[in-house]
Amino acid sequence: MTMNKKDGPVLAIVVPCYNEEEVLLESAAILNRFLQSMIDSAEVSADSYILLVDDGSKDRTWSEICALHREDLSFRGLKLAHNRGHQNALYAGLMEARSDCDLSISIDADLQDDVDSMAEMVRKAKEGANIVFGVRNDRTTDTVMKRTSAEYYYRILNALGVQTIPQHADFRLMDRSALDALSQYREVNLFLRGIATDIGLKTDRVFYSRKARTAGESKYSLKKMLLLAEDGVTSFSTAPLKLSFGFGAAADGAALLLLFRAMRDRKSQAGIMAWICFMQSLQFYLSGILGTYIGKTYTEVKDRPRYYIQERTGEK
Numbered sequence: 471m472t473m474n475k476k477d478g479p480v481l482a483i484v485v486p487c488y489n490e491e492e493v494l495l496e497s498a499a500i501l502n503r504f505l506q507s508m509i510d511s512a513e514v515s516a517d518s519y520i521l522l523v524d525d526g527s528k529d530r531t532w533s534e535i536c537a538l539h540r541e542d543l544s545f546r547g548l549k550l551a552h553n554r555g556h557q558n559a560l561y562a563g564l565m566e567a568r569s570d571c572d573l574s575i576s577i578d579a580d581l582q583d584d585v586d587s588m589a590e591m592v593r594k595a596k597e598g599a600n601i602v603f604g605v606r607n608d609r610t611t612d613t614v615m616k617r618t619s620a621e622y623y624y625r626i627l628n629a630l631g632v633q634t635i636p637q638h639a640d641f642r643l644m645d646r647s648a649l650d651a652l653s654q655y656r657e658v659n660l661f662l663r664g665i666a667t668d669i670g671l672k673t674d675r676v677f678y679s680r681k682a683r684t685a686g687e688s689k690y691s692l693k694k695m696l697l698l699a700e701d702g703v704t705s706f707s708t709a710p711l712k713l714s715f716g717f718g719a720a721a722d723g724a725a726l727l728l729l730f731r732a733m734r735d736r737k738s739q740a741g742i743m744a745w746i747c748f749m750q751s752l753q754f755y756l757s758g759i760l761g762t763y764i765g766k767t768y769t770e771v772k773d774r775p776r777y778y779i780q781e782r783t784g785e786k
């Protein structure tokens with residue numbers, strides 16, 4: 471890890487905020503108390519700051535952010551013109567912080583994730599980790615519906631070959647090199663926790679238990695959750711496009727069986743059905759081939775970096 475300042479790494483705490491007027495001031499105070507204690511104990515540089523990203527809120531979130539900044543320069547704000555969703559707001563904040571920090575930590579405005587774990591994240595970064603994942607080991611405060619849907623969702627992702635860290639949302643430390651790598655992912659359909667595992671580099675984890683929201687309601691509507699779930703699959707797996715091959719093989723098998731029966735029982739009806747099945751299987755195969763090509767084009771259009779150069783010899 472490279473450091474700008476001799477007094478420790480510059481830490482940027484990045485917080486996406488959407489209609490968070492009810493919790494923002496309280497959360498900001500807690501985060502600032504934490505940050506000042508880290509600065510006082512020389513764990514991080516005095517230039518460290520909290521970056522609040524207003525994701526096109528319709529309430530007083532932005533004016534609260536402005537007031538915080540007027541009172542204390544540890545707070546910085548970024549306002550997005552429209553509501554672009556959690557992932558994009560967070561990405562905007564991380565890219566803003568990228569040129570002006572050594573370490574970034576992303577955390578939700580409701581502080582459901584454990585603020586104190588951030589000290590451990592910083593420690594792990596100092597030990598050499600580029601990315602530190604916050605992992606929940608207790609979700610009893612989430613609704614049963616949210617818990618079970620999350621569990622099955624991650625199982626499906628795994629089955630489709632999408633690498634994710636179970637029980638990790640977006641509470642995560644990323645150092646400058648990880649942010650540089652992230653900046654090279656140009657996809658529009660963001661699934662940051664998937665990209666964070668895709669980046670590679672040196673990773674570590676810290677464990678914590680997830681709390682209930684201190685105030686306000688979840689800003690993740692069912693629709694937003696479903697869209698995020700979809701991005702998780704389609705941004706990282708083209709397996710569904712190839713489903714047709716399976717259907718094709720099954721239809722082929724059925725055709726063979728029917729043909730066998732038609733010949734054995736000398737029934738023309740079974741013969742016709744065998745023919746239909748065979749033709750159907752051809753269609754499935756053909757759309758499978760189409761799917762494969764579309765899948766390849768899709769990954770090309772995204773223009774992801776093929777690799778990331780972490781270091782070059784002779785460089786500082």
Ligand code: UDP
Binds near residue numbers: 556577580689
């Ligand atoms: N958020 C956002 N834009 C949105 C929805 C949510 O920036 O369109 C932020 C929100 O302010 C919070 C974080 O994303 O800081 C996570 O949202 P929330 O806590 O409502 O989600 P949950 O914990 O219920 O999954």
Ligand code: MG
Binds near residue numbers: 688
């Ligand atoms: Mg929350």
